[in-house]
Amino acid sequence: MPELPEVETVKKTLQALTKGKTIEEVVVSLPRIIQEPPSPALFQAMLKGQTIHDVGRRGKFLRFFLDTHVLVSHLRMEGRYCLAEKTDPIEKHTHVRFSFSDGTELRYKDVRQFGTMHLYPMGEDLHLPPLVKLGPEPLSEDFTLDGFQRALSGRRTNVKALLLNQAFLSGLGNIYVDEALYTASILPERLVETLSMDEIQRLYTSIRTVLANAVKAGGSSVRSYVDGHGEMGMFQLQIKVYGRKGEACHQCGNPIQKIVLAGRGTHFCKTCQR
Missing domain, CATH: 1.10.8.50 (Helicase, Ruva Protein; domain 3)
Structure with a gap:
């Protein structure tokens, strides 16, 4: 399972790959990855037109900062993100695709299918499960x-x-x-x-x-x-x-x-x- 250093590295690469991109469509092929609420169908609808302004991390969770919402993603055992062209063949075990207006896609693959995604209104993610339960960040100045x-x-x-x-x-x-x-x-x-x-x-x-x-x-x-x-x-x-x-x-x-x-x-x- 990716730990803090791996998730921090993924965060940095996703910042470079997705910052400023606008989501045109979301395709969820494995609904159980999306943690309700919202439902997978509403998850897809709510993300249309949203722009990724930044990518952060809390513990082992990724945080995608959008216009009005925060997408919280846990990679679990073998989840991974990659950027592809919309025309590229879809690889096996690709469960969620975020299609951008520039013709690229952020694809989430997960062989073990243990990963999760939560969607919260901006400012609420840190005050609700799963992030609210987390202890201090060991590399932060607050960890004394x-x-x-x-x-x-x-x-x-x-x-x-x-x-x-x-x-x-x-x-x-x-x-x-x-x-x-x-x-x-x-x-x-x-x-x-x-x-x-x-x-x-x-x-x-x-x-x-x-x-x-x-x-x-x-x-x-x-x-x-x-x-x-x-x-x-x-x-x-x-x-x-x-x-x-x-x-x-x-x-x-x-x-x-x-x-x-x-x-x-x-x-x-x-x-x-x-």
């Missing part, structure tokens, strides 16, 4: 060390599970939680209440550093992820533990281990993480 320390206080769970919780901190997923915990030298099984102040500070710094580096690299293409231009991310070349079960740790040389924690495959080095 003091605030992170306060948010951790009284939590009775393991640190991996908490960091995966989008209501606690938005945008982090399995890849970057494993990488941040490794960089902070903290075992994913550690109970939050056992973390020292020094460990909390290391974790805070690691989260921001790992995510910032991943954004610079265009995200991680460990499965099927590509950006709006169809380009792969490159952060997988910098990954230290995720997906490296049995391979040697870059620091100590001992094999990377994998367990299931919080329902997710979890990678770590038992020597370097404590």
